[in-house]
Amino acid sequence: MTRNVEVPKMLGLLPSSSVTKHLGRGVQTGVERPPIATLTKSSTMKDESESRWRTQPVRELLDEAMNRFEGKRAAADGWLAPRLHATLRMTRSEAANDELWNFLALVVAPDYVVWRHKGASVATPARFSGAHYTQAFSRLWWAAELFRDGSDYGPVEVACRIQDILNTTMRLDVIDHRPTAMAVLRIVRRLIAEDTSHVGDYVNALSSAVNTAGSTLLYDVMAPDAPADDEALQSWIDEAENMAPVLWGILPDGPDDGEVRPDSVNELVPLFEKLLEDAPRRARSRHSVDSDSDDESV
Known part of the structure; x- marks a missing residue:
């Protein structure tokens, strides 16, 4: 079912000052719709000649997520993250612009932000306009970007199963190092396979230990990462001009810009296992941002 929501044809860039002005409690609870016309006038609209900025494919994807995961909202993250990334094809520099995510949250899909x-x-407010690891859509795009293995989005689904990876691990600078991200996920896979209870507590302990050790250990020296293939990334972005909507039943393909070196991941896993073994695990506490009622491991 497609929800009856009228949105502009193209995405735009909405300044954070406009978000602050029009983000009241009524919008945050879903009782009121934001003033779409006013917000659009305050935005710098994307070029209509670039198909990758069309809102319709994104809107249809979000409608499907809400229909598919009604009653199990946290599970929507793992399904949506790779498909949102494959739909909104852009460089990291473009994705770092908070104004794009402001527009998506306030103009295109405020109902999704409230639903999720x-x-x-x-x-x-941080779910509408906030840091890349907090904002409703930015957190999913960056989860897909940081945890994909080249064109393979499979690791992203694993990362999104554990909300603490999105809420905690993604805050760390060291997670930009792809072998580090893959090594963390390998340990998470083991914990899941062993039916470990409260996996999120282990993830938080591991993330803290890896980040602390990373201040003295240079992971990129211990476990070098192959340089990204910028031409392959740009080719993947250019394909958006003639791209059909991503399929809902199977994972899409990401940019074929190079897989993570297995030997580098193998180098880090034993170290991270030892860090986890020695790390204290504290009782779960409320996150610094709102905790959704079903934001548990799924």
């Missing part, structure tokens, strides 16, 4: 993050009360 309202919890028992309201969706916090």
Whole structure:
């Protein structure tokens, strides 16, 4: 079912000052719609000649996520993250522009933000306009970007199964190092396979230990990463001009810009296992941002 929501044809860049001005409690609870016309006038619209900025494919994807995961909202993350990334094809520099995500959250799909993050009360402002690891859509795009293995989005699904990876691990600078990200996920896979209870607590302990050790150990020296193939990435972006909507039943392909070196991951896993073994695990506490009622491991 497609929801009856009218949105501009193209994405735009919405300044954070406009978000602050029009993000009231009514919008955060879903009782009110943001003033779409006013916000659009405040935005710098993307070039209509570039198909990758069309809102329709994104809107249809979000409608499907809401229909498919009604009653199990946290599970939508693993399904949506790779498909959102493959639909919104762009460079990291373009994705780092918060104004793009502001527009998507306030103009294109405020209902999705409320649906996914309202919890028992309201969706916090940070879910509409916030850091890349907090904002409703930016967190998913970056999860796909940081945890994909070249064109393979399979690791992204694993990362999104554990909400603490999105809420904690993605905050760390060391996760930009692809072998580090893959080594962390290998340990997470083991914990899941062993039916470990409260996996999120282990993830938080591991993330903290890896980040602390990374201040003295240079992971990129221990486990070098192959340089990304920028031409392959640009070719993947250019394909968006004639791209059909991503399929809902199977994972799409990401940019074929180089897989993570297995030997580098193998170098880090034993170290990270030892760090986890020695790391204290504290009782789960509320996240610094709102905790959704179903934001548990799925």
